[in-house]
Amino acid sequence: MDEGMSMSGFCVKAASVRGAGGNGSTGTKCGRWTPTAEQVKVLTELFRSGLRTPSTDQIQRISTQLSFYGKIESKNVFYWFQNHKARERQKRRRVSSDDDKISSSAKHFAEMNRVVSEHERVIETLQLFPLNSFDRESSDQKLRLRANDQCKETEQHPPLDLRLSFL
Amino acid sequence: MDEGMSMSGFCVKAASVRGAGGNGSTGTKCGRWTPTAEQVKVLTELFRSGLRTPSTDQIQRISTQLSFYGKIESKNVFYWFQNHKARERQKRRRVSSDDDKISSSAKHFAEMNRVVSEHERVIETLQLFPLNSFDRESSDQKLRLRANDQCKETEQHPPLDLRLSFL
């Protein structure tokens, strides 16, 4: 597949975006959802009302409701809340960094210590042998305890070999 | 605004591409695993072949194999499958939920990715293309260009009703 932008995508024109009665009558770009002022208004109101992470069902309802004001998909609503919440938190985080000063070390300390807590496991050599009877939840879980390596310049790779015979 | 991070003094990103149409100049980014185009390609192929929840040893093997194309850890493989599977399911759910709303629009090609037969045990020697193909197509970033628009301007919307009672 090479091209894919020529199926049914053709936008006419997008109405004004946020900014209150914009009206610009301009932006004619598709490729990503461009919420209308009304949609943003409703979404914002929902957020203000305390809704932060709508359930799938709620997302569906919101989407349906908003589709009345313009094209929209469930995922747009999903992403909107996800982003809105994340950015609000992000901003907060920014502000809370006024502790500056000469650093109370507390933060750094915690961060430094957490790495070597209980990673002494060194599950480097995973059990490659087939477990006897119950080979139940032996997988997954253990892998998570791997410590992080250091950044290694690994941009030198060999030619792509797509054979998956190693399995 | 914003700057580079300075947590533990690791490598700061270098932006750039991950083997898109350019060349091998991959961004040396740390902090979190950034799969190379080759790695994604292999992982995707494995997934397409039916692999959904690799066992510990499979993860280990895959990781080892992929490390040939760049830095990678077992947990990255583990998470990749975990996320890929979950999102495939999530996406399907969302799309199917709001497609009844779109009605007169074309069906989504996302559905094209129907479930692959689980009986795929032919992960023996899957070769998609010659090892030295110059086909450096991005399989990672280009992926984002999937068509998803059909911007149907609903410029004729009703008066704004800000009641959120539909929840």
Place this chain on the structure above:
DNA sequence: AACTTATGAATGAAAG
């Protein structure tokens, strides 16, 4: 038109 900002979309990592 180039640059900057705002924000939609994606995804790695992790929590529940």
Place this chain on the structure above:
DNA sequence: CTTTCATTCATAAGTT
């Protein structure tokens, strides 16, 4: 497995 959080990428919209 499902859901959430954190970061990052991409791009429409706004600014200079």
